[in-house]
Amino acid sequence: MIAADRALIERFLEMLTAEAGAAANTVAAYRSDLALASAAIEGGLAAASIAQLQTLAEGWQSLARATVARKSAALRRFYAFLLDEGHRSDDPGKALPRPGTARSLPKVLSHAxxxxxxxxxxxxxxxxxPLxxxxxxxxxxxxxxxxxxxxTELVSLPRNAIHPDRPFLILKGKGGRERLVPISDRARAAVAAWRAHVAADRPWLFPSGKGHLTRIRLYQLIKALAADAGIPPDxxxxxxxxxxxxxxxxxxGADLRALQTMLGHADIATTEIYTHVDASRLVELVNTRHPLADAGRVDVTPRRP
Incomplete structure (x- = not known):
């Protein structure tokens, strides 16, 4: 990576953090993507032509669609930054592919x-x-x-983040965005029972060694619990x-906007992935609650033309 590219990339990443509130993982991924692109374009990334970017993108054909989408997004935002800052008079990022990402449906646990x-x-x-x-x-x-x-939010909770008489907490999540998180009576009772075993001078609710419980250890604990409950750990x-x-x-029956707020999603499109589980329930609502329900049930079976 040539010196000019390095300086501009760092300035772009600083802007991304300060103004856009990008998460640390996003910044790290963009830094890697831009550094690799700079190395691949001998003439320097900041001055790259549309033809050079098209050649660069051709080399992404073997990569996963989500990876290509991220690389394209990093470069497009970088060139938009250069245009806004007056380092370029054009925006070659428009020539980059926009494959999108196919959202996989989340694994779903039943109530049972x-x-x-x-x-x-x-x-x-x-x-x-109890132990x-x-x-x-x-x-x-x-x-x-x-x-x-x-x-990450869970394992890094401060010792006194959850109050016995307050059914919520204010949490700072991805990108520094704050949100209100509901805390049920059951959860507050469980936290109170556990906190009695956490020394008052420990800064974390779930301490481990000199820090707090790691995400990896949390993952292991939940997997082991699933196995004990007869649920495949995978x-x-x-x-x-x-x-x-x-x-x-x-x-x-939760409102989708309320769910978006509770989950801390910046884009409601991320929350909408959960609507897939409601299809059968919606059909049942039409069949049982609609004013015309007595006239005949909704048939969702595809018909041949």
């Missing part, structure tokens, strides 16, 4: 699956003196499923419990 998970936890905590590890697992699972927290992760939170709320 969730009941089995909590039955295992309840059984462990029903003893006269601290079981109380911790109870608090972790209640917050994942009951509040839809991301794994179907379970902290993120799957977050998906279950969203899916089951939507099934219960």
């Amino acid at each position: 699956d969730v009941d089995r998970l909590f039955a295992v936890i309840a059984d462990r905590c029903a003893t006269a003196r 601290p590890g079981d109380l911790r697992l109870s608090a972790l699972t209640e917050l994942l499923y009951g509040s839809g927290l991301r794994a 179907r379970m992760s902290p993120h799957v419990l977050r998906h279950a939170f969203a899916t089951h709320l939507l099934e219960g």
Whole structure:
């Protein structure tokens, strides 16, 4: 990467962090993508022509569509920055591909699956003196499923983030965006039981060593819980419990905009992926609640022309 490219890329990334509030992982990915592109274009990325970018994009054909989409997005935003800052008079980024990303449907847990998970936890905590590890697992699972927290948000909660008399917390998530997160009575009770085992001078609610519980360890704990509940571990992760939170709320009639706020999604299109689980419920609503329901049930079977 030539010096001119390096300086402009760093200025672009600084802008991305300060003005757009980009997450650290996004900034790191963009830095890598731009550095690789700069190295591939011998004439320098900042001065690249449309033809050079088209040649660069041709080399992406073997990559996953999501990877191509990210690389294209990084370069398009970089060239838009150069145009805005007066470093270029044109925007060659328009020549880059826009493959989009195919959103895979989230793994879904049934209500029965969730009941089995909590039955295992309840059984462990029903003893006269529950093990601290079981109380911790109870608090972790209640917050994942009951509040839809991301794994990183969960493990890095301060010790006193959750108050016994306050059914919510204000959380700073991706991109520094703040959101209000609901905390159920069950989750607050589970947290209180666990916090009694956390020394008052520890800064984290889920401490481990000199820091807090890692995402990897959380992942392992949730996998082990799934196995004990008779659920295949490959179907379970902290993120799957977050998906279950969203899916089951939507099934219960939650408003999509409210769900977007609780999940901390910047774009409602991200939240809309959960509507796939509601198709059967919507058909049933039409068949049972619509004023014309008595005239005949809705037939969703495809007809031949």
